[in-house]
Amino acid sequence: MNEFVRKFETVEQPWSQGEFENQIRAVGTERYHDKHEFHKMLHGGKLNKGQVAAWALNRYCYQEAVPRKDAALMSRVYDREFRREWIHRVHDHDGLLPEEHGGIERWLKLTDYLGLEREYVTGMRGALPVTRFAVEAYVRFVVEQPLVVAVASSLTELFAPSIHRERIAGMLANYNFVNDDVMAYFKRRLTQAPRDATFALEFIKSNARTREMQEACVAAVRFKCDVLWAQLDALHLAYVMGMIPPGAYRPE
């Protein structure tokens, strides 16, 4: 996995914090998954219910992995204040109290509404293998990379609110099989993601002090975009092009 972050041969001056942030943001412009054809189809009302269900089923695997990823990251941190800040990401997904539910439960509301059995969704047997490979690569990444680089990989959250705003509007306008209630996940992320991203961005700005570390952080955001992009590629081949791999979900 180390090879995901490429090595640089010359020692260069660190970027200023402003330039560093620009480099991070430029990755989003270049390869965040809002540029993917499948996304455009999803938001533009071009998918049928089975295709949206396939997306929600697969995307569940990503939601499911995120608190494990955050716990893995926290397991490496010796600073109590950092952990206290980071732990609310786990609460956001899992819910702090049973009645609070959290993001994963909100996601299951969406898959319920799309007609998928809960056990089928949470068992993940119908998910595309690539989805699992990609999200587990993300979990491993935060275990194996230097901590500041691991934190940087979360920074696709900088680009998330605009995609979520667009998704809520696009999906509500275009599909009669979603409603305001089942879009709750994305509404909640509109406020959660910017808070998380601000903390992570400030952390890497202060802690990536060499040019090499800064470039590794930029590469981490690129890696994370690849994780997201790969999931849409697989959905596109299977559910738009019709090449569903053996054993994967088949819409009726």
Add this chain to the structure above:
Amino acid sequence: MNEFVRKFETVEQPWSQGEFENQIRAVGTERYHDKHEFHKMLHGGKLNKGQVAAWALNRYCYQEAVPRKDAALMSRVYDREFRREWIHRVHDHDGLLPEEHGGIERWLKLTDYLGLEREYVTGMRGALPVTRFAVEAYVRFVVEQPLVVAVASSLTELFAPSIHRERIAGMLANYNFVNDDVMAYFKRRLTQAPRDATFALEFIKSNARTREMQEACVAAVRFKCDVLWAQLDALHLAYVMGMIPPGAYRPE
């Protein structure tokens, strides 16, 4: 990653060794990657040189990972005899002496011949992210699963010789940009794979003693088929359908 192997709720009688082997072999019939459209195109002469180069470039990542996978597996084994048997897999790929080269060097002969720069191939920057995700999932699998299940995941080698025989004939007949010399990798595997597969098959037959373990071994072969299938899916979308992800190799 544990979830890749599904859990079974009822305790059943173990299969006989013969039935166990049949179950393993049935996975190949159902989902080995010789059934994939991209494979049929590769062997049938339906790809151009750039598409074959994309395949060879990506498949290099798999070759590169295999000795790391085998070393990871060996690192868990307390039996010296087992390790002495298994280590020749590493030699087969890396070469025991510098002048022997081994399978990875033979693979690089193929990518040379297809016009790819060695540094570009071995740097893996142009490979599809999915290729990396899938092969690293395989490396992790042999670390995280019970040893007998980890060994079982190598058993796609049972199905390899026929695909290699078909590939050598098909590619030599159909492409003027390969020759006998660059197909050396596959020729060598015709004798290596059966030896390896026999040892691994005997090992799991003797060591998977409960039905649950046997089923986990069958699921491991299914997992490994998914690893191989996912790589061809990604190649198909990128280089047949033309949806090349950001940053990946673009044939001229």
